Amino acid sequence: MKTKVLAALVATMAVGATCAFAANPFVDVPTDSWAYNAVVELADEGIIQGVDGTHFEGNRNITRYEAAEMTAKAMAHMDKASVEQRALINKLADEFADELNSLGVRVSNLENKVGNVKLTGDARLRYRYQQDNKENDNSWNFRVRVRANAQVNDRTKATLGISTNNLNFADNGSIDTKNDNNEDIYADLANVDYNFGGNNWDLLVGRYSYNLGDGGYAYQYSDSFDGAQLKYKNNHFAATAGYGKFKIGDTAGTYVDGKTDVDGVKTAYGELQGFFGHRTSAGVYYNNFSGQTGFATDDMWGAYANFGLGQKWSLLGNYEKLNKTDSSKQDDADLWIGKLQYGSASFAAPKSWDAWVEYINVDPNGYIKGSTGSWRWNNLDNVKSWGAGIDYTFAKSAMFSVMQSFASETKEGNAADPEEQTCAQFVFVF
Numbered sequence: 053m054k055t056k057v058l059a060a061l062v063a064t065m066a067v068g069a070t071c072a073f074a075a076n077p078f079v080d081v082p083t084d085s086w087a088y089n090a091v092v093e094l095a096d097e098g099i100i101q102g103v104d105g106t107h108f109e110g111n112r113n114i115t116r117y118e119a120a121e122m123t124a125k126a127m128a129h130m131d132k133a134s135v136e137q138r139a140l141i142n143k144l145a146d147e148f149a150d151e152l153n154s155l156g157v158r159v160s161n162l163e164n165k166v167g168n169v170k171l172t173g174d175a176r177l178r179y180r181y182q183q184d185n186k187e188n189d190n191s192w193n194f195r196v197r198v199r200a201n202a203q204v205n206d207r208t209k210a211t212l213g214i215s216t217n218n219l220n221f222a223d224n225g226s227i228d229t230k231n232d233n234n235e236d237i238y239a240d241l242a243n244v245d246y247n248f249g250g251n252n253w254d255l256l257v258g259r260y261s262y263n264l265g266d267g268g269y270a271y272q273y274s275d276s277f278d279g280a281q282l283k284y285k286n287n288h289f290a291a292t293a294g295y296g297k298f299k300i301g302d303t304a305g306t307y308v309d310g311k312t313d314v315d316g317v318k319t320a321y322g323e324l325q326g327f328f329g330h331r332t333s334a335g336v337y338y339n340n341f342s343g344q345t346g347f348a349t350d351d352m353w354g355a356y357a358n359f360g361l362g363q364k365w366s367l368l369g370n371y372e373k374l375n376k377t378d379s380s381k382q383d384d385a386d387l388w389i390g391k392l393q394y395g396s397a398s399f400a401a402p403k404s405w406d407a408w409v410e411y412i413n414v415d416p417n418g419y420i421k422g423s424t425g426s427w428r429w430n431n432l433d434n435v436k437s438w439g440a441g442i443d444y445t446f447a448k449s450a451m452f453s454v455m456q457s458f459a460s461e462t463k464e465g466n467a468a469d470p471e472e473q474t475c476a477q478f479v480f481v482f
Contacts, residue, residue: 173198178477182430190220207248213241240276256281267325267335268356268370269389270425276300290325318343331360348380349420366393374418385418397443397451399481405444412437416464427455431470436461449481
């Protein structure tokens, strides 16, 4: 604690320049003390008050709440601190986040004042097993993502993200092992986000992570997307419209003999959402697809509803309709998903956990090939299947999850029922 408090004092050394003229309020801090100038300056700026207004008691261990209060007051003088000092104050704000929240100081608001660029990211180690899918012994894989978030001004934010994609241990983590368009290391985010109209309007331009049906299960999630999106949102309602092209995944094109034979799929999309309090929301969404020869889906629409049941339970229902192109000679496909969950695991709350059970019913050709928001990785269409899982935050910013399918069946045709899937993973955020 002494080290952290000393860091707080050093970080706030530059908040004022009146030390030479300020009076020493503490009788136990002599003028020849090494800390005299810093203590007097901080007292004059109102960052420290001592024990009783008269005694500083510099050798006393202070409480976490006292340290948090000092950090909060240092935040108020952020405009006078250097870049290095701001970074140090940001670390202190993270250390004392719970105490700052108790004091009524929102750490998220404070973080916006700390420098112009903030680095975040995550790392995932995952094991996946299915008896009839042992090719290349690729059960183990890992992924690392890093994000640089630059707060340009009060309204504008720029983001750059780098991802390794999923690298298999069977391939020794080597790059470009499959000769396809799924680059193993690539820029998955590169965008500018602008808020206006009283912060109700948001314009997003560049490369961003696009979810076909934000708020739903994200079964058709399709990875990195270059485009533009306009969104209006208030406490009760949100409307979103956008247009662009998929850049990563099967919807971005395929490789034949080392060359891309088709261009990426383009889509115009729109979504309406309503928010009804207590974790309850509903939405409808629509996608019109174009731009890739041989892409079998003409358009898609869906609807979802999230219900908060008491303090711990939640229920999700999601429906999608995929209308196929005439040239594909495929039947239109429906998708139904339901998920019941108890609890909520949070990276910010150690020992938090949740448990869930889901049911998936997908017609033949009911899945658009690409990345999926589901934990499942195979047999994603023409299937009925149940699943269950548990998520547990075993330390701050560290979560363990395990998922298992069961009672899986092939819906149509004479194909054998798919083997069950098992998945376990560690995820760390920073």
